[in-house]
Amino acid sequence: MMNNADDPNISKYLHELATRLGHLPAEQSEEILQGIKDHISDALARGNGSVADVLGSLGSPEEVARGVAGDRVPAASPPWRTSTLWVVLSTMFLVFGGFIVGFGWFFGLAGLWMGTCWKLWEKIVGTVALPGGIAGALVVVTVPVSYEVVTSDSGAMPPTVFGIESLGTTLPIIATVATLALPLVVGVYLLTVGLRREQSTMRAAQLTA
């Protein structure tokens, strides 16, 4: 069975199907590919014939992909959520939005999760690294980690706080730089993959139009 599952014909089939599903949002095409993959391994495990038989009964990658095109419901999500503007604005808000009265980041977050150009794991990474974007990172590196409180013996004077040390000054410089750079790196990544997928979606739409 293991030998069958590694059959080059299977990877060729899956690769061709992936190419033909390239115009779909990543999650949709992955769901279809996963279904096909499981179908093949289940059928082989059950002894439903050779690799060629199983692939033959699936139909060609073209037929499978055409099944998507023939869907009544539009398979693609609204185009504005796949547009260049959407991708750029979402990533900008995500990275720099924290500076806009602390709220802008949430616009970026909404844009990221509603967008169609990112995979689930990319959305999760975009959310957790780092909340608040660069503004959030600045908060983290300036958060006080130690301070001294001096109270007078008699209690006549209010307690005085001094010697505040922030995380940024206690951590090695490299860690501080990394914290500040993290949202920027993630932002650049999301922008790059988002724009690349947006372009391929637009190209596919032009081809089918």
Next chain:
Amino acid sequence: MISGSVLAFGKEALQGTVHCMDIAANVSTNLRKGVLEYCVLALIGNGEMYGLDIAGKLRGHGLLTSEGTLYPLLARLRRSGLVDSSWRESGQGAPRKYYSLTPAGQDALAGFVDAWDVFSHSVSDILKPVGGQPS
């Protein structure tokens, strides 16, 4: 109609038979398109199933020629909230993705069953004289 053409044994009649079969294939392709998703809902409605079993059942009934086209359909049904999927351990080895009907899916299926009942009776009624005609 088909048997009549074959009995005639003429070249033209044989071509007519082929033509008839083309039409029959074309008609069933078009009819399948309209009902396939409801057949999927009906199968899952009898108890959760996984992809390979759904494909096998549909193919067994001649409703699915290319089993792979089931997966874009399942993905669409899941996206539109008619079908739910969950990963479950199977008796043998790897976990499998099982599909089940959501309440919305049950509603959609019930609606189709009603409409289909009326539709199939109407079509059968109208076709009756055609089928009964001696050829």
